[in-house]
Amino acid sequence: MGHSVDEITVFAPATVANLGLGFDILGLAVREPGDTVTARRVEGDEVVISAITGDDGKLPLEASRNTAGIAVIETLKAAGTTAGIEIELHKSMPLGSGLGSSAASAAAAALATNLLLGGPLRKQQLVTPCIEAEAAVAGRHADNVGPALLGGLLLIRSVEPLDIIRLPIPDGLTVVVVTPEYELLTRDARQALPDQVSLGDLVRNTANIAALVSACHSGDLSLMSRCVPDEVVTPRRAALIPGGPQVIAAALEAGALGSSISGSGPSIFALCHSPRCAEEVGGAMVEAFHQAEMQAVSVISPADCPGARPL
Ligand code: HSE
DSSP: OOOOOSEEEEEEEEEEESTTTOTTTEEEEEEEEEEEEEEEEESSSOEEEEEEESSTTOSOOOGGGSHHHHHHHHHHHHTTOOOEEEEEEEOOSOTTSSSOHHHHHHHHHHHHHHHHTTOOSOGGGGHHHHHHHHHHHTOSOOTTHHHHHHOSEEEEEETTTTEEEEEOOOTTOEEEEEEESOOOOHHHHHHTSOSOOOHHHHHHHHHHHHHHHHHHHHTOHHHHHHHOOOSSSHHHHHTTSTTHHHHHHHHHHTTOSEEEESTTSSOEEEEESSHHHHHHHHHHHHHHHHHTTOOEEEEEEESSOOOOEEO
């Protein structure tokens, strides 16, 4: 346990959940964008959100209804303590964009709280408080909060009990994420999913996930490129995104190893073997969104980015 401080600012990155085929079980941190939380000790034992910027006034300031606020409350509980904590949340990614916006806020708030307390919990122990926060807005899954906190590419084998496995990332693997100006709430995108899957789909997805894990270990990018397609979640959600199927097709045509929906969308990601390839792929994806009359921005990032950290 380190020394406690009175004020701290923490950044947590956006994340690409699912990676296409790994619904609720795969997630990857990217370089940017991300959320920033400044937390300070105050008198008493209340958790207070004093300001939120970058959310167009959409998020509640009430701590018990806000992901960042819940993450603070749950982190205090996990540490077995109470404290007066005031936070400011600065968002730099759109809500409902499939970039793990709520998870980034939760991860930054949980880490800031832990550091204010002098670090009684290990970073891994902050995942569960963040899952509680995420559950309040986007469902009980750790494929965004895990990498937002811990960085890298993670396989969430189980949420309860929590079992997270870090996967190795092949050299040079680069991810491009393209975000259109369109809001799709995770809640709604989850409702588009089927209650049941066919045995054939189960077999295909199981085989692809096993092969993807193997490709991560061996660095076999050609194998990786055969694994990303998913017939269960992606087609239903792509239909909710204007230009979605065309953007995925444009990424593959421009040389991406794989492309699918980032989290619950509408952002679409592509995996590429190099930053240079990612530039071309990103351009083709933005253009495909334009064809569907959607403005879009692309962000390129190495696939092995760090998670939440103090600034
Ligand atoms: N795995 C979640 C989903 C991620 O696809 O609904 C949400 O960002």
